[in-house]
Amino acid sequence: MALVIEGEERIAAPVEKVWTALNDPDVLKDCIPGCQSLEMKSPTEMAATVVLKIGPIKATFNGEVTLKNLKPPHSYTIQGEGKGGIAGFAKGGADVTLTPDGDGTMLKYAAKADVGGKIAQLGSRLITSTSKKLAGQFFSTFGEKVGG
Numbered sequence: 001m002a003l004v005i006e007g008e009e010r011i012a013a014p015v016e017k018v019w020t021a022l023n024d025p026d027v028l029k030d031c032i033p034g035c036q037s038l039e040m041k042s043p044t045e046m047a048a049t050v051v052l053k054i055g056p057i058k059a060t061f062n063g064e065v066t067l068k069n070l071k072p073p074h075s076y077t078i079q080g081e082g083k084g085g086i087a088g089f090a091k092g093g094a095d096v097t098l099t100p101d102g103d104g105t106m107l108k109y110a111a112k113a114d115v116g117g118k119i120a121q122l123g124s125r126l127i128t129s130t131s132k133k134l135a136g137q138f139f140s141t142f143g144e145k146v147g148g
Contacts, residue, residue, distance in 0.1 A: 001120045003128050005094075008108040009139040012147035015098045018105045019073030021146045022096065031142040033134050036060075044068070050082065054130050055122045059087030074098055088117020104147065111135065 011018050021027045025046055029038040036049040046065040051058065063082030070076045079093035092113030099106050115127060 001116070001124055001127065002112065002114045003124070003131055005111045005113070005128075005132055005135050006109065007132075007135060007139065008106060009143045010101060010104055010106055011143045012104045014103075015100055015105045016073050018098055018107060018146055021142070022076075022098075023067070027142070027145060031138050031145060033137045038065075044070070048080070048082070052084075052134070054119055055126050057087050057118055057122065059084035059119070061090060063090075069095075084117070084119070086118060088115060088119040090115045090119070107139065107143075109135070109139070 013021075025038045025040050028046075029035045032038065032048070032050060034051045034053075036051055038046055038048045040046055044067040048061075048063050048065055050061045050063070052061065061082030061084040063080050065078060065080040068077045068079060075095065075097040077093055077095050079091075081089070081091035083089050090113060092111060094109050094111035097108045099108075113131060119127065
């Protein structure tokens with residue numbers, strides 16, 4: 001099952017500061033809902049462990065995250081894939097762009113995700129609403145942390 005999530009968040013910080021934070025595993029770990037660990041394996045690769053509850057299913061996903069199409073400090077594509085055992089899998093990516101907005105930064109994202117296994121059987125409405133909620137939580141937490 002594929003889904004698309006788009007949104008934007010105004011962050012009260014200059015583009016360079018937002019870019020640095022988007023590439024800092026400690027900042028990202030604090031902002032990703034359910035993130036247990038996130039470590040850099042190389043300048044463009046990270047390993048992550050995330051615990052998520054979607055409807056009645058709670059699963060631990062172990063995955064890899066790769067940064068591509070880097071155009072510092074304006075945009076990149078983040079791609080990831082996680083396996084949650086019998087719960088299933090999730091994979092996808094997001095194009096993230098940063099543009100100056102007065103004294104702050106407008107962060108826009110367009111994400112595509114594909115889920116399979118038991119999670120996909122929960123129904124597209126539940127998965128879509130949960131995914132949008134998680135994306136919203138990440139970006140609002142990120143905005144508060146970087147802009148606050």
